[in-house]
Every structure is written in structure tokens, then in C-alpha cells.
Amino acid sequence: MSISERQLEERKMRQARILDGALTVFKEKGLDGATMDEIANSSGFGKATLYYYFKSKEEVLSAILEDGWQNIWESLEPVIAVQDSPRKTFVNVLIKIAENAQDRPGLFEFLFNVPKAIKLDKQPWKDYQHRLYAVIQGLLEDGVKKGEFPQVDPQLMFKALGGLFMGLVFMGDRKEPVTDKDVENLLNELITDPKINN
Amino acid sequence: MSISERQLEERKMRQARILDGALTVFKEKGLDGATMDEIANSSGFGKATLYYYFKSKEEVLSAILEDGWQNIWESLEPVIAVQDSPRKTFVNVLIKIAENAQDRPGLFEFLFNVPKAIKLDKQPWKDYQHRLYAVIQGLLEDGVKKGEFPQVDPQLMFKALGGLFMGLVFMGDRKEPVTDKDVENLLNELITDPKINN
DNA sequence: TTATTATTCGAATTGTTAGTCGAAATTTAA
DNA sequence: TTAAATTTCGACTAACAATTCGAATAATAA
Numbered sequence: 001m002s003i004s005e006r007q008l009e010e011r012k013m014r015q016a017r018i019l020d021g022a023l024t025v026f027k028e029k030g031l032d033g034a035t036m037d038e039i040a041n042s043s044g045f046g047k048a049t050l051y052y053y054f055k056s057k058e059e060v061l062s063a064i065l066e067d068g069w070q071n072i073w074e075s076l077e078p079v080i081a082v083q084d085s086p087r088k089t090f091v092n093v094l095i096k097i098a099e100n101a102q103d104r105p106g107l108f109e110f111l112f113n114v115p116k117a118i119k120l121d122k123q124p125w126k127d128y129q130h131r132l133y134a135v136i137q138g139l140l141e142d143g144v145k146k147g148e149f150p151q152v153d154p155q156l157m158f159k160a161l162g163g164l165f166m167g168l169v170f171m172g173d174r175k176e177p178v179t180d181k182d183v184e185n186l187l188n189e190l191i192t193d194p195k196i197n198n
Numbered sequence: 199m200s201i202s203e204r205q206l207e208e209r210k211m212r213q214a215r216i217l218d219g220a221l222t223v224f225k226e227k228g229l230d231g232a233t234m235d236e237i238a239n240s241s242g243f244g245k246a247t248l249y250y251y252f253k254s255k256e257e258v259l260s261a262i263l264e265d266g267w268q269n270i271w272e273s274l275e276p277v278i279a280v281q282d283s284p285r286k287t288f289v290n291v292l293i294k295i296a297e298n299a300q301d302r303p304g305l306f307e308f309l310f311n312v313p314k315a316i317k318l319d320k321q322p323w324k325d326y327q328h329r330l331y332a333v334i335q336g337l338l339e340d341g342v343k344k345g346e347f348p349q350v351d352p353q354l355m356f357k358a359l360g361g362l363f364m365g366l367v368f369m370g371d372r373k374e375p376v377t378d379k380d381v382e383n384l385l386n387e388l389i390t391d392p393k394i395n396n
Numbered sequence: 397t398t399a400t401t402a403t404t405c406g407a408a409t410t411g412t413t414a415g416t417c418g419a420a421a422t423t424t425a426a
Numbered sequence: 427t428t429a430a431a432t433t434t435c436g437a438c439t440a441a442c443a444a445t446t447c448g449a450a451t452a453a454t455a456a
Contacts, residue, residue, distance in 0.1 A: 003402085004454090014403095030315065032230035035443060046405035048446080057444065117228065117315065160359075202424090205432085212433095233413060244435035249415065 015053050018043045019067065022060050027106060031061065031117060062123060068111045069128035072100055080135055086143035091183045093136065094165060102177060133158075213251050216241045217265065220258050225304060229259065229315060260321060266309045267326035270298055278333055284341035289382065291334065292363060
């Protein structure tokens, strides 16, 4: 008899616990500043135990990113699958991401910001990231084509919205969920010419 | 007789050389990944010599940032001093920054991106950075007040433009200088509603 | 119960790197 | 020319941190 279902589950719990502690330390001390000793402390295990569950420090980091991106992606799939106008789908995607971010504060900022500081390819989470960005790009392009967005180069819009959206979701002390009103406001604020509104 | 003018100058040259090599290594290996041995190699000195010119690795980094920001700021001062419409001044500021960036490729991306990865306060270059951001904010606010920009929350516009501008200056392989046409395009692309143009 | 397997962990090991030392080479100036 | 000052640098040290070791403890199953 090998390991039981329950045992497997508990193992996953312990791994998650380690990942949680690691995230805390990574965020506080940075990727290099974080030590395995601190991660061990912060997650309530002895240092050597970490190596029972993960091959290396790098693998701990990878697991955080892999897990996180997989979660985002899976929560997004149903939203993307719905056939609707590009603009509505786009708004729903942003809302869903914001929901995720609110569920696990800290994790998502990490997910979106850490990659800049990482070199190694063959990181499986990059695949999720690329898929997400491709979907958003696609929605923007379709939306622009159908006149649902201003006739801006979708690339430009992507970058501008990126900055704005990160600000909305990650900054500030907002505790309430992000609504479609919020996202529509974002879009309107970005593209409204005062000569028309005033 | 103490050190001569020429000697002082040569010393500065050597420091600059070290800073150049350090920048290369920092960009390639990251702040923590960069070793003093590599920096020594890359700049053509022995490791111990680095410590003759700088107290520590951290001081090398500080010097890069301090130098860089000071240069930006000093090149910007005359542009800012000119009394003109906020929008024109704003455009000129962006152009001047782009010029700087083209003069020393690599340095400016570093200047604008590294700060996120740094903790320690009392970094004198932060002062330049804050001054620059304050000026830009001020120009946006004045410009919005005078109707030269769309009636957007200047904070939002700041963030959106930040992303776009970085894209314009740092990405791509563009070798020609950034013109006011480019910047005006940027602004127009961002704020133009298709219902008006088409 | 008892043998086997899974889990835990502090101590030891190993490798890495920032920073120091002391001597040598070079430059300066008298 | 030569003594003092400046500059250079390879080898050494000390600290720190990732990873491994090996033994102990706990859970499982027969």
C-alpha cells in the first residue's frame, strides 16, 4: 500500500503552508534577501524539512508562481469562454483578476511584478502569463476593430491600462470588490475628451 | 602641494569607468547577482582597487543612481524654467528625457526601474526623482486646469503616460531622436475618441 | 505489538562573496 | 635622483546562506 489520498492531501497542505511563509518572506526581504532559515521559521517547519518538500529555494519560488498563475488562469477560463462583446469580456476579465487579487492580497502583486527580476526560462508559469496577455491583447484588438474602444494602437492601450489597472487593484486601501462600474470608469477616464463632456 | 587639478580629473575618470562597468554587470546579473569581482573585471581594475575608489558595493550602486539622476535633473532645469504653456513644457520635458536616454542607452532604464528593488532611504538621488515627478504632476494639473489636456485625473494620466513613454523611449530599436511630433502623437493616441476622428 | 515508511530537524558541510591586508608599482615634486 | 604620496592588486579572511547528513520521532499497516 502506498500513500493514501488523505496523506497526499496533507502533504499538499504542508507545501502550501511553506509557500505561504515563503511568500511573506520574499515580499519582505526580496528574492535574494530571503533565507531558507527565515522561510522555515515563517512557515513553522525546520529548515531541513523544506528540502523534504522542495528541491531548492528556486523551486519554492517557482512553485509560488506556478500555483498562482494556474489559479488565475483557471478562474479566468470560464469568463473568457463566454461569447460576448470584446469590451464586456474585457471588463469581466479585469473584474475577475481583481477578485483573485482580493482573495489573496499580496500574492498577485508578487505574481505581476516578480517576473521582471527573473532570468531563467523554462518557467512553466510564463506560459499562463503569455496566454493571459494574448487574450487581453486579442480582446483589445477585436474591440478596437468593432469600434467598442477608441482607435488607439492596442499595444499602447494595453500598456496604459496595465499601469492604471495595477494602480486600481494593488494600490490604496480599497477593501470592497472591484465592480464593472470601476472598470468602466477606468476606461472612460482614459479616453474621454473634455470638450465632449463639458 | 596636494592633488593637482588633473589628478582629480583622472580620478573622476577612473570612477566613471568603474561605474560604467558596474552598470553593465548590474544590468546583466541583477543587483545581487553582480559580484565585485565581475565589476572589477568589467571595468578593467583589480578588485581591491574598486575599494580604493568606493567604500562598498552599495556605494557603487548609489553613485550610479546619484550621478544619473543629477544629470537628468540638470539637463531638465532649463527646460522647466522656460515660461510656456504647461502642455508645451510637458512635451519638452519628455523630449529632453528621451534625449538623455538616447545619449546613454541602458542607464536610464536602469534609473527608472531599479528603485523598485531598493529599500534604504537617505538615498540622495530620491530627491531628484521626487522633484521630477512633482514637476510632471504639476504640469499635468495646470494643463488640465487650463483645458490643454483632457479632464482626466492627473494621477491617472501620469501613470498611463508613464507606461507609454517608457515604451516609446526604452523599447524597440529606435535610433532617431524623439521629437515633439512623437510626444504629441503619444498624447493624441491616448486621448482621441474614434467617433470624432472617423 | 512490531516492522516499515513517512516526516522532522539541528548540526555539519560547502561554496560564495564582500571586504581587508600588505606589499609592490607608479607617479609626483623637490 | 630620490623620498614621499598615490595607485594598483592578488591573496586572504570572515561571514553568511544554500544544501546535505544522519539520527530521531511519528504515523501506518500487518
